[in-house]
Amino acid sequence: MDKEILSDKLAEIVPEQMTFIPPKKCCGGCRRQNSKHDWLHDFPEMQTITNMVEVQFKNTRKGYYVNSNNLELAQGDVVAVESVPGHDIGTITLTGKLVDLQMKKSSFREDTNGGLKRVYRHARPVDMEKFEQAKEREQATMIRSREIAEELGLQMKIGDVEYQGDGGKAIFYYIADERVDFRQLIKVLATEFSVKIEMKQIGARQEAGRIGGVGPCGRELCCTSWMSSFVSVSTSAARYQDISINPQKLAGQCGKLKCCMNYEVDAYVEAQRKLPSREIVLETRDGDYYHFKTDIFAGMMTYSTDKYNAVNLLTISKDRVFDIIAMNKKGKKPNKLSSEAEQTEKEPTFTGELLDQSITRFDRDKSLQSRKNRKSRKKHPDNQDNPQENKAPQENKTPQGDRNSQGKKLVRKDKDEKK
Numbered sequence: 001m002d003k004e005i006l007s008d009k010l011a012e013i014v015p016e017q018m019t020f021i022p023p024k025k026c027c028g029g030c031r032r033q034n035s036k037h038d039w040l041h042d043f044p045e046m047q048t049i050t051n052m053v054e055v056q057f058k059n060t061r062k063g064y065y066v067n068s069n070n071l072e073l074a075q076g077d078v079v080a081v082e083s084v085p086g087h088d089i090g091t092i093t094l095t096g097k098l099v100d101l102q103m104k105k106s107s108f109r110e111d112t113n114g115g116l117k118r119v120y121r122h123a124r125p126v127d128m129e130k131f132e133q134a135k136e137r138e139q140a141t142m143i144r145s146r147e148i149a150e151e152l153g154l155q156m157k158i159g160d161v162e163y164q165g166d167g168g169k170a171i172f173y174y175i176a177d178e179r180v181d182f183r184q185l186i187k188v189l190a191t192e193f194s195v196k197i198e199m200k201q202i203g204a205r206q207e208a209g210r211i212g213g214v215g216p217c218g219r220e221l222c223c224t225s226w227m228s229s230f231v232s233v234s235t236s237a238a239r240y241q242d243i244s245i246n247p248q249k250l251a252g253q254c255g256k257l258k259c260c261m262n263y264e265v266d267a268y269v270e271a272q273r274k275l276p277s278r279e280i281v282l283e284t285r286d287g288d289y290y291h292f293k294t295d296i297f298a299g300m301m302t303y304s305t306d307k308y309n310a311v312n313l314l315t316i317s318k319d320r321v322f323d324i325i326a327m328n329k330k331g332k333k334p335n336k337l338s339s340e341a342e343q344t345e346k347e348p349t350f351t352g353e354l355l356d357q358s359i360t361r362f363d364r365d366k367s368l369q370s371r372k373n374r375k376s377r378k379k380h381p382d383n384q385d386n387p388q389e390n391k392a393p394q395e396n397k398t399p400q401g402d403r404n405s406q407g408k409k410l411v412r413k414d415k416d417e418k419k
Helices: 003-013 096-103 123-136 140-153 183-193 204-211 236-240 265-272 318-329 338-345 367-380 383-384 405-418
Strands: 052-056 064-065 078-082 087-095 117-122 155-162 169-175 196-201 290-294 300-304 314-317
Touching: 052 078, 052 169, 064 078, 064 087, 064 096, 087 123, 117 314, 117 338, 140 155, 140 183, 140 383, 155 204, 169 204, 183 314, 236 265, 314 318
Parallel strands: 064 117, 169 196
Antiparallel strands: 052 064, 052 087, 078 087, 078 117, 155 169, 290 300, 300 314
């Protein structure tokens, strides 16, 4: 009988007592992906509510397992869990009350998932050695599987391969725009790699999360670092935040709309509820004003006298807009769009000794600067080495006061007449 099967059966009878040394904490730059913060770990009563734990595997794959052996498990422990077939190696990400909340959020059901699977034990050195050997085969397997899919003429892209902890099963993640018949592919892959094959179709967001990268904000992609579930993003999120609908700027590395556009939508929606409608036209004795733009969080609204162009723009507060709307409902029109208080506001004035000084006091006279430049050219060592180049021909020299060649000719004529 296999030693692993025998040890699993013995573990059901007598739980294995062994000391487990958790991995050392690092600086945070190389922490495991999709790590969650257990904010209830300081409450022991919350940890004993349930014996279910959440186990995270490679990238975004996770599962929920029952701690039937009552092991002392904490976040970050590497454990061996039940799988079909064999066992798998993963890291515990949640324990206690938060596991129940996550299971409800993901609509976890025992019947659809083949019943509850168990946590066998803390990972042993032998388990980790097999796990590392399986991980080393993933890159070569992915390249070879892509070649096989291309030979079979399948319109699909195999984005990643994940081996089970014991190396007896391989999960192939692929992307396809249409439905693909990969029955022949499974047969060829099973013969090629001698493992059980499982195919999983993923979307563009999940592929970006598995590959990883850096976003335009300069940080690691959210889908790679902490996001475990993806929510649909629509262009209405951009409209609420007054973002220009530019597909090139709104799309992420996955080619879909950026997930971060959903982060601040609630704050923008809540702030816009306190603002007047943009469709209302403000009527004054000077003329009608149409909405042009709004600073949502500052509560300042800009209006234009033209409905389609920016003409005579005026920015007023939302309180002033509400007052004008109330006056227009009563049939009254204010003299001007801005209130008297806003008109009396002056620009900030600065006083001090600097006001008495001239702005151009540090500027030098251009004539003095040009003279200094000429002197520096004469003293330049390059010019001293070739003195013949610095000497100008005597024929080009003119007496003082003669500024052109015509003046020279007139002087020579006078001399000839005297002779």
